[in-house]
Amino acid sequence: MVRHITTAASGAEREEVYPLPPLPALPDLDKFRLLSASLGNGSEVGPPAAEGDQRLSHPARPGIELPQTTRQAIAPILRNDEMPPRPNVVSALRGLSIQPRSVARSTQIPTPCCTLRRYSGIAQQPPEPPNNEDELLVTVTNPNKATVPRIIEDTARAVFLKQGLKFPPPVEQIKRKTHHHRERYDSVVDQMTKQIMRDGKLSKAQRHMAMVLNFLQTSPPPRTNPSKPLAPGSPRASHLPLDPTVYLQVAIDSVAPLIRVRSLKGMAGGGAALDVPFPLNIKQRRRTAIKWVLDIVNKKQSTVSGREMFAYRLSQEIINIVQGSSPVWTLRQNVHKLGTTARANLKAPALRKKGQQSQAF
Amino acid sequence: MAPLRCWRCLPPASGALLSIRRIAAITTISTSTFQPFSTSCARNAYGKGAGDSKPRKGVHRVGGKSSPPSKKKKGIPPRLKVAPGDRRAFRKRITLSNINALPVHLETLDSKAFSSEQSVGKILALGNETLDKLRRANAFKPTQSWNMFRKPSTLVRRETVNLCSKMEKNAQENKFLRCIISGERVAGKSMVVLQALAHAYANDWIVVNIPDGGYFLSVYMLYIDSLEAGETTDRRQTLGYDLVISHLDYAPIPNSNLWSLPTTIQGLLRQISGNSDLSKHKVVKSYPNLFPNQSPNLTLHGLANSGSSNDSWAVWQALWTELTEVPGRPPILMCLDGFAHVMRMSKYRTKQFEPIHAHDLALIKTFCDLMAGKMVPVQGGAVIGALSMSNQPMVKSVEYAVQYKEAQQVLQLPEEELPKREPYCREYDERVDEVLREAEILKVGGINKKEARAIMEYWAASGMYRHKVDERRVTETWSLGGHGIIGEMERASLRNSRI
Numbered sequence: 001m002v003r004h005i006t007t008a009a010s011g012a013e014r015e016e017v018y019p020l021p022p023l024p025a026l027p028d029l030d031k032f033r034l035l036s037a038s039l040g041n042g043s044e045v046g047p048p049a050a051e052g053d054q055r056l057s058h059p060a061r062p063g064i065e066l067p068q069t070t071r072q073a074i075a076p077i078l079r080n081d082e083m084p085p086r087p088n089v090v091s092a093l094r095g096l097s098i099q100p101r102s103v104a105r106s107t108q109i110p111t112p113c114c115t116l117r118r119y120s121g122i123a124q125q126p127p128e129p130p131n132n133e134d135e136l137l138v139t140v141t142n143p144n145k146a147t148v149p150r151i152i153e154d155t156a157r158a159v160f161l162k163q164g165l166k167f168p169p170p171v172e173q174i175k176r177k178t179h180h181h182r183e184r185y186d187s188v189v190d191q192m193t194k195q196i197m198r199d200g201k202l203s204k205a206q207r208h209m210a211m212v213l214n215f216l217q218t219s220p221p222p223r224t225n226p227s228k229p230l231a232p233g234s235p236r237a238s239h240l241p242l243d244p245t246v247y248l249q250v251a252i253d254s255v256a257p258l259i260r261v262r263s264l265k266g267m268a269g270g271g272a273a274l275d276v277p278f279p280l281n282i283k284q285r286r287r288t289a290i291k292w293v294l295d296i297v298n299k300k301q302s303t304v305s306g307r308e309m310f311a312y313r314l315s316q317e318i319i320n321i322v323q324g325s326s327p328v329w330t331l332r333q334n335v336h337k338l339g340t341t342a343r344a345n346l347k348a349p350a351l352r353k354k355g356q357q358s359q360a361f
Numbered sequence: 362m363a364p365l366r367c368w369r370c371l372p373p374a375s376g377a378l379l380s381i382r383r384i385a386a387i388t389t390i391s392t393s394t395f396q397p398f399s400t401s402c403a404r405n406a407y408g409k410g411a412g413d414s415k416p417r418k419g420v421h422r423v424g425g426k427s428s429p430p431s432k433k434k435k436g437i438p439p440r441l442k443v444a445p446g447d448r449r450a451f452r453k454r455i456t457l458s459n460i461n462a463l464p465v466h467l468e469t470l471d472s473k474a475f476s477s478e479q480s481v482g483k484i485l486a487l488g489n490e491t492l493d494k495l496r497r498a499n500a501f502k503p504t505q506s507w508n509m510f511r512k513p514s515t516l517v518r519r520e521t522v523n524l525c526s527k528m529e530k531n532a533q534e535n536k537f538l539r540c541i542i543s544g545e546r547v548a549g550k551s552m553v554v555l556q557a558l559a560h561a562y563a564n565d566w567i568v569v570n571i572p573d574g575g576y577f578l579s580v581y582m583l584y585i586d587s588l589e590a591g592e593t594t595d596r597r598q599t600l601g602y603d604l605v606i607s608h609l610d611y612a613p614i615p616n617s618n619l620w621s622l623p624t625t626i627q628g629l630l631r632q633i634s635g636n637s638d639l640s641k642h643k644v645v646k647s648y649p650n651l652f653p654n655q656s657p658n659l660t661l662h663g664l665a666n667s668g669s670s671n672d673s674w675a676v677w678q679a680l681w682t683e684l685t686e687v688p689g690r691p692p693i694l695m696c697l698d699g700f701a702h703v704m705r706m707s708k709y710r711t712k713q714f715e716p717i718h719a720h721d722l723a724l725i726k727t728f729c730d731l732m733a734g735k736m737v738p739v740q741g742g743a744v745i746g747a748l749s750m751s752n753q754p755m756v757k758s759v760e761y762a763v764q765y766k767e768a769q770q771v772l773q774l775p776e777e778e779l780p781k782r783e784p785y786c787r788e789y790d791e792r793v794d795e796v797l798r799e800a801e802i803l804k805v806g807g808i809n810k811k812e813a814r815a816i817m818e819y820w821a822a823s824g825m826y827r828h829k830v831d832e833r834r835v836t837e838t839w840s841l842g843g844h845g846i847i848g849e850m851e852r853a854s855l856r857n858s859r860i
Binding site: 210214217218219220221241242243301303304305306308312 | 440441443447448449451452456459460461508509824825827856
C-alpha cells in the first residue's frame with residue numbers, strides 16, 4: 001500500500017519524496033484534458049476513481065496520489081469543460097506596468113493568468129496559498145528515470161488547479177524541429193543575422209553573428225541589475241555564457257517592447273491624430289529590440305580594430321543589456337509609458353466606428 | 362640665434378647604422394618646424410562653408426563688425442580617446458584561458474609524449490613551464506581557439522608523432538632534419554609547429570622560433586605611423602611578411618653582401634636566452650671583436666645578453682658558432698611560419714634603391730643555410746618551415762617544390778609521373794630551388810575519426826560543445842569539415858556557425 005509521507009523516506013519501504021519545483025513547467029493541453037476528464041466528469045479515458053476513496057489517484061500514473069484538499073479545490077472548476085475566453089489585450093494593457101516588472105514577477109502566477117482569472121468570471125475567489133507544505137509532496141512507488149519528470153509535471157498541473165486556474169496559462173507552441181536548411185539556426189540568431197545584413201551579404205552577417213556569440217561565450221558571467229529584471233524564466237546569469245544563444249535570446253527578449261503606438265491621422269477629431277497602442281507578436285517585438293540595439297551599436301565609436309570590430313561592440317551592448325546598463329531599457333520603458341497613456345484612446349468612438357479596435361485586437 | 366634643430370637628431374655619418382625609426386623622427390620634426398610657405402593662416406581666416414565669409418575670432422580682421430563667439434554644441438558625448446596601440450593590442454591579443462569553460466583533467470605533456478605511438482588520438486595539456494616558454498616564443502596565434510578552453514591543451518595527431526619521433530631519432534644520431542610543412546588551409550600546420558616547439562622545449566633543446574608578426578612589438582611606433590597614413594596592417598600578420606615588407610630597421614653588414622636586422626636579432630637572442638638554460642654552457646672560442654678581455658667564465662647566457670642592438674649580428678654569429686660547431690651542446694630547432702614570404706625579393710632597398718633578396722637578410726640566410734644543408738650543427742636537430750595558406754604570396758619555385766615533393770614523398774608516384782616545371786616560365790628562382798632541393802615534406806591533412814572523436818569529446822567535456830558526442834555526430838562533423846580538416850570542423854560545430 002502506498003503511504004503518503006510528510007518527511008523524507010523512512011521505514012522499511014523505500015519511498016522517495018519529490019518536492020515541487022518553484023515554477024512549475026507548463027503542461028500541454030491534451031494531457032490536461034485527460035486529467036480533468038478523469039477527475040471531474042467521470043472517467044472517459046483511463047480507469048475511474050474509486051468511490052469513497054479519500055485520495056484521488058492519477059489515471060495514467062497510478063503511483064500518484066493527490067491530497068483531498070487539492071481535490072476540493074479543483075472540483076468546482078472542472079465541471080465545465082470549455083476553453084477559456086480569448087485573452088483580452090485591452091485588459092493586458094491595463095496590467096502593463098510603467099515600473100520595472102519586479103512587481104509582476106513577485107506573484108506566483110504569471111500576469112496572463114491573472115488576466116484570465118479576472119475576466120473569465122469563472123474563478124472569482126482568489127486562490128488560497130498552500131497552507132500545508134506537506135500536501136505538495138507526492139509519494140511515489142517504484143520511481144524510475146522515465147516517470148519522474150512526468151510525475152513532476154503532473155503534480156505541477158495539480159497545483160495550477162488548486163490555484164484557481166481552470167486551464168493552464170497560454171503557452172507558445174514549440175515549433176517542431178525540422179531539418180530544413182533555412183531553419184538550422186535559432187530563431188533569434190537568425191533574425192538578428194538578417195537584420196545585421198547589409199547589401200544582401202548574408203555570409204558576412206553570419207560571420208559577425210558567430211563572432212558575437214563567441215564573445216558572449218568567452219566573456220565573464222554578467223552581473224544582473226535587480227531593477228532591470230530579465231525576461232521571466234531566464235536561467236541564472238552564471239549559466240548564460242556557456243549557452244551564448246540563450247544569452248542573446250534573454251537579452252533581446254528582456255528589452256523587447258510589448259506594444260507599439262500608432263498615430264492614427266485625423267481620428268481624434270478636428271484633424272488631430274489619435275495615438276493608439278497596438279500589440280506586437282513575438283517576431284515584431286524582437287525586431288524592434290534588435291533595431292534599437294543595432295542603432296546604438298552603429299552610433300558607438302569603436303575602440304578596437306580588425307575584423308572583430310563590429311562584433312565586439314555588438315556583444316558589449318548585449319552584455320550591457322543583461323547587466324541593465326544599456327540605454328535600450330529606457331527606450332522600452334518610454335514606449336510602455338506612451339502605451340499606458342494612450343490606452344484610453346482605445347475606447348474612442350471614432351476608432352470603434354472605423355472598426356480599428358477589432359482590427360487591432 | 363640657437364639652431365632650431367637638435368644636433369642629436371641629425372643622421373650619423375654615412376656607413377653607420379641608420380634606423381628607420383630615427384629617420385621618421387627627423388622627418389616629423391623637420392616638416393613641422395621648417396615649412397617655407399604656409400597657406401593655413403589664410404585658410405583659417407574664414408569658415409568652411411561657401412556662404413560663411415565672416416572672419417573668425419582671434420583672426421586679424423580688416424574691418425566690419427565682429428561676430429559673437431560660436432557656442433559649443435551641447436549633448437554630443439565626447440569622443441573616446443583610445444591610447445595609441447590599444448586597437449592593435451586588441452587585434453593581436455592572445456587569450457589562453459576561458460573561465461567559463463569547465464576544467465578537464467588531462468595528462469600533461471612530458472618529454473616523450475609527442476613522439477610516442479601510444480599518444481596518437483590523445484589530448485594533452487601543456488605544462489606551465491612549457492606554456493611560459495611557448496608564450497615567450499610567440500608560438501600562439503590569435504586565430505587559434507585557445508580562448509575557448511580553461512587550459513591550453515592539444516590533440517596529438519599522427520603527423521605530430523611522425524615529426525617529433527623523427528626529430529628525436531635525428532638528435533640521437535646527431536643528424537639534422539630539414540622539413541617543410543604543407544597542407545590545406547586551417548588544417549593545423551601552425552599547430553604542428555607549436556607541438557614541435559613544445560616537444561623541443563620539453564627535451565631541453567635550443568629553440569629559435571620566428572613566429573607571426575606579433576613578435577615584433579619593437580616596431581610599434583612605425584605601425585602607428587603607417588596606420589595614420591591610411592595603410593592597412595591586416596595583411597602583415599605573418600612574420601615572413603614582417604621580415605620582408607621593410608618596416609624593421611636594417612643595416613648593411615660590412616665586408617659582405619648581407620643585411621642585418623638589428624632589433625629583430627636582438628629580440629631573438631633574448632628569446633633564446635630566456636627559454637633555454639644557457640648558463641651551464643661556457644663559451645669555448647674567443648671573440649676579440651666582441652670581448653677584448655674575454656673572461657674564461659663567460660657563459661652562453663652572458664654572450665647572448667651582451668651588447669646592444671648595434672652589434673646584435675656579431676653576437677648572433679658568435680652564439681651560433683658556439684651552438685653549432687662546438688660538440689656537447691643541446692640540439693637546435695629553428696622554426697619559421699609563413700615560409701613562402703622569405704623566398705622572394707624583399708621590400709628593402711639598397712642605397713642605390715635596388716631591391717634586396719630576402720635570402721640576403723642575414724637571419725633568413727641562417728635559416729636557408731640550415732634548410733639547404735650548407736650548415737649542419739654537429740649535435741643535430743631540426744629546421745622546420747611551415748607554409749601559410751591564408752596569406753601566401755605566389756612564389757613559383759616554392760609552389761613547384763611543394764607539388765613535386767608531395768608527389769614524390771607523400772603519394773610516391775613513379776619518376777615519369779612527377780610534375781614537371783613549366784618550360785616557358787621565367788619566374789623560377791634558382792636560390793629558392795637550391796634551398797628546397799633536399800628538404801623533406803610533411804603533409805598535414807585531415808584528422809581521422811578516432812582523433813575527431815577525441816577532440817570533440819574534449820570540447821563537450823569543456824562545456825563548449827553542447828551536443829551528445831556519438832558516432833553519428835562525429836561522422837557528421839568530420840564530413841562537414843572536409844574529411845577532418847580540423848579548422849573547418851571547429852567552424853561547423855564548436856564556433857556556433859561560420860567565422
